[in-house]
Amino acid sequence: DIQMTQSPSTLSASVGDRVTITCRASQTIYDWLAWYQQKPGKAPKLLIYKTSILENGVPSRFSGSRSGTEFTLTISSLQPDDFATYYCQQYNIYSSFGQGTKLEIK
Amino acid sequence: QITLKESGPTLVKPTQTLTLTCTFSGFSLSTHGVRVGWIRQPPGKALEWLALIFWDDDKRYSPSLWSRLTITKDTSNNQVVLTVTNMDPVDTATYYCAHSPSGYGDYVFAHWGQGALVTVSS
Numbered sequence: 515d516i517q518m519t520q521s522p523s524t525l526s527a528s529v530g531d532r533v534t535i536t537c538r539a540s541q542t543i544y545d546w547l548a549w550y551q552q553k554p555g556k557a558p559k560l561l562i563y564k565t566s567i568l569e570n571g572v573p574s575r576f577s578g579s580r581s582g583t584e585f586t587l588t589i590s591s592l593q594p595d596d597f598a599t600y601y602c603q604q605y606n607i608y609s610s611f612g613q614g615t616k617l618e619i620k
Numbered sequence: 621q622i623t624l625k626e627s628g629p630t631l632v633k634p635t636q637t638l639t640l641t642c643t644f645s646g647f648s649l650s651t652h653g654v655r656v657g658w659i660r661q662p663p664g665k666a667l668e669w670l671a672l673i674f675w676d677d678d679k680r681y682s683p684s685l686w687s688r689l690t691i692t693k694d695t696s697n698n699q700v701v702l703t704v705t706n707m708d709p710v711d712t713a714t715y716y717c718a719h720s721p722s723g724y725g726d727y728v729f730a731h732w733g734q735g736a737l738v739t740v741s742s
Contacts, residue, residue, distance in 0.1 A: 550667075558716075560729060560730050563725060603669075603727070603728075608683065611666055613666045
């Protein structure tokens, strides 16, 4: 099984901050990685797939990148609506999710 | 507009079989490249992918749960059914069904149902 390790588990930030969430795969997954945003009591929302392709309607302040087996989700300037939990998901071999990163208000 | 909705029991007893139905609209599971999957999330925990069914009736299951899962589709009624055998309290979770459109890659879920909380308790 491919393990996905996200860091940090919790991130405190302020509106306007640039934040980065990292996800490391236990083996190569090429570019087969997606990011989701989830708010309490709601279903996840797809943000990015294939490492860096922005889903329709997702603001351009979200971006994704890859270096080897390490993937990064960056929010360039945090907005109040961005405080949520973020999950990475590999889909190279079956699928598995990271443990989540909770982005909270500082 | 694409919508999905999960339905089924909210409470099951240990060792029982859980049957969940996903009823969807706005797309057809007979269209080339379309998939529907199931994902669950225990309270306060991370997402876990369970199963995926393809437009051509191909199926994929989580390696850790495959022996307990069955996914089927009823294309004419726009439904996908997931059964989970031998339920245990650790299977208590919100169960989501989700749509993976053509062109997004297998397992990429662009549309989700609202989720159905299933509690396993005697």
